[in-house]
Amino acid sequence: MTGAFAIPVAAAGRYRLRTEHVAYRPVVTRPFTVAFGDIVEVKIRVSRRTFDLEPLVVVGRRTVDVPYLRDYYDRVEIHRKAGRGRILTREELERLEGFTVRDVLRRERPFKDRRGRTCTPVFYWNGFAVEAEHIPVSNVEGIELYRSRENMTFYNGRGCGVVLVWNRPLREGEGRPHLAGQGPGRDVFRLGYGVGVSNPGTDVLSLNAMLEAEFMPI
Secondary structure (H helix, E strand, O other): OOOOOOOOOOOOEEEOOEEEEOOEEEEEOOOEEEOOOOOOOOOOOOOEOOOOOOOOOOOOOOOOOOHHHHHHHHHHHHHHHHOOOEEEEHHHHHHOOOOEHHHHHOOOOOOEOOOOOEOOOEEEEOOEEOOOOOOEHHHEEEEEEEOOOOOOOOOOOOOOOEEEEEEOOOOOOOOOOOOOOOEOOEOEEEEEEOOOOOOOOEEEEEOOOEEEEEEOOO
């Protein structure tokens, strides 16, 4: 840091000059005398100041460009600003205590029909009408709750509302989603109806109703 400054003094006398700068250490000069009419040159050398900062960790989550999720991500922004519907993002789901979609919905107020009676909404899994209540939350990217005609694309006409569940895409370096369940002497998993469901490396046991899969030794 270099430069020259002209500083007038109010009266003759002895002075010290003190400098401060956020990036440099403070400096106080030795005393010097300024007589009436004199011009005194004072040289100051400053050294950089160092700061010990706490470690800063920046965590970011990259959004995978998956075609079936593009509209969902758009709705997350639009509907939140407009106050329409209820959207549970992946970050919110990770904070909630719940293993399946059904567990999460128990924390929400119940769906009711036009007469005010409690009813069961229609579930959509990646855009397909399926029984999605038993899907593990660890496999879910987001859940949208619509209690009326707020989302006409999926409106069922019964007046009970809809629940849209979106599959969590695998990120780079991730393995298959963790699926939980049990069977007699083997790990059998209930995934949902066999519409658009594909899990390489599994033996599909049933495709007609609830899709089940068994992990086979390799």
